[in-house]
Amino acid sequence: MTTTTIGxxxxxxxxSNVRAARLSEVRFIVLLLLPGTALLVGxxxxxxxxxLASAFFAESLLYPGATWVGLQNVIDVLQDGFAELLxxxxxxxxxxxxxxxxxxxxxxxxxxxxxxxxxxxRGAFLIPWLIPGVVVSFLWMWxxxxxxxxxxxxxxxxxxIDTPIAWLFNTDTARxxxxxxxxxxxxxxxxxxxxxxxxxxxxxxxxxxxMDGAGPIRRFFAVTWPHIAGVAGLVILLExxxxxxxxxxxxxxxxxxxxxxxxxxxxxxxxxxxxxxxLGHAGALGLLWMGLLLILVVVYVRFSERGEK
Numbered sequence: 001m002t003t004t005t006i007g008x009x010x011x012x013x014x015x016s017n018v019r020a021a022r023l024s025e026v027r028f029i030v031l032l033l034l035p036g037t038a039l040l041v042g043x044x045x046x047x048x049x050x051x052l053a054s055a056f057f058a059e060s061l062l063y064p065g066a067t068w069v070g071l072q073n074v075i076d077v078l079q080d081g082f083a084e085l086l087x088x089x090x091x092x093x094x095x096x097x098x099x100x101x102x103x104x105x106x107x108x109x110x111x112x113x114x115x116x117x118x119x120x121x122r123g124a125f126l127i128p129w130l131i132p133g134v135v136v137s138f139l140w141m142w143x144x145x146x147x148x149x150x151x152x153x154x155x156x157x158x159x160x161i162d163t164p165i166a167w168l169f170n171t172d173t174a175r176x177x178x179x180x181x182x183x184x185x186x187x188x189x190x191x192x193x194x195x196x197x198x199x200x201x202x203x204x205x206x207x208x209x210x211m212d213g214a215g216p217i218r219r220f221f222a223v224t225w226p227h228i229a230g231v232a233g234l235v236i237l238l239e240x241x242x243x244x245x246x247x248x249x250x251x252x253x254x255x256x257x258x259x260x261x262x263x264x265x266x267x268x269x270x271x272x273x274x275x276x277x278x279l280g281h282a283g284a285l286g287l288l289w290m291g292l293l294l295i296l297v298v299v300y301v302r303f304s305e306r307g308e309k
Contacts, residue, residue, distance in 0.1 A: 052290070054283035061277040073284035082288070088175075089264040092250070093243040095179035096186070101236060103183065104190025109220075111191070112198040122195075129188035137252035140181035144168050144253075171261045174254050178262055182249050186242075190235055197231035198224070237300045245293060265289040 055073050057066035111122055128136070143150045146166035155161045167177045201224055209219045225232075247266035250256065256263035256271060263271075265285065273282035 051283050052287050054279045055287045056283075057280055059279040059283075061273070061279060066280075069280065073280045074287065077281055077284045077288065085263060085265065085268055086292075088261070089244065091175065092178060092182075092246075092262070092264055093240055095175075096182040096243040096246070097236060097239045099179055099183040100187035100190050100239065101232075103187040104235075105194050105232075107187070107191045108194035108198055109224075111195055125191060126188045128184050129186070129192075131185070133185060133248040134252060136181065136185045137249045140177070140184070140249075141168070141253055144177050144181075168254055169258050171258050174258055174262050178250055178253055181253060182243065182246065185249070186239065190239065193231060193235050194228060197228040201227045233303055234300070237296070237303060241293065241296050241300060244296065245289075 054066070056068060056070060058069045058073075059066040107125060111118060111125075131139075142148075144167040146152065146164045146169070149164070149167070151167065152161070152164040156164070165173065167173045205223045206219055209223050214222060245266055246264070247270070250262055250264055250267050251270070254262045256267040269282050269285050269289065272278050272285060276282075
């Protein structure tokens with residue numbers, strides 16, 4: 001019995017060996033996380049904190065050094081057309097969220113039905129989403145061009161207009177042109193998400209509602225919408241957040257013009273920092289912009305948690 005017990009005790013790993021093995025595992029995990037963490041800190045975290053810190057200094061790209069000014073930059077930004085800039089950003093954001101949602105929902109409802117060519121259309125409608133945003137912007141710049149644009153050519157052939165319209169240089173049409181271009185790029189994502197949600201709606205409920213005499217519209221609001229409302233809410237919130245910070249389409253097509261009518265937070269921060277060379281006011285504007293984005297993110301997180309419950 002004693003010999004057997006001693007043999008069993010010898011087979012048990014020593015506590016120091018276990019501790020060393022665990023320590024080696026921790027080191028291995030740290031080594032795996034280190035490159036990604038360093039990249040995150042160097043590319044995202046440090047530039048973000050550096051930009052936000054410049055909001056409290058009088059700092060310019062034209063000369064070295066920075067002077068502490070506290071909240072003066074923030075006060076200057078709030079007093080210098082901040083409300084108008086916010087309203088213009090919200091107009092673009094709301095328009096570029098509602099239009100692709102309506103188009104995406106309509107296409108999702110159509111593609112949820114069984115018909116010939118359904119699979120081909122599902123793939124074809126994804127093409128605008130797969131094209132990079134800058135390429136989409138140049139495509140729509142060509143469409144809206146006043147001299148050789150496709151849109152003016154078609155409208156003049158149909159005798160709907162007599163002279164070409166400078167869509168991107170007209171204060172009445174530039175904002176709408178931006179919303180159309182951005183919506184064309186983003187509606188496929190909305191369509192895919194809503195189509196996936198529609199696949200989860202039980203067909204028996206539609207059949208029961210049809211037997212009760214409910215028409216297509218009534219069946220949509222009574223059966224379909226309650227099942228996809230959660231996904232639709234998340235899609236709308238995500239699109240709103242993305243459009244609230246969108247840059248490339250606006251920058252390429254109008255650059256914030258004409259006369260600043262399409263200027264948003266994204267383009268204003270760029271112009272202030274790299275055209276006006278004022279890092280302090282650009283940082284203050286970015287600080288306020290990030291605060292508004294954080295509010296939207298909190299709303300999104302609360303909505304998603306509510307949907308999970």
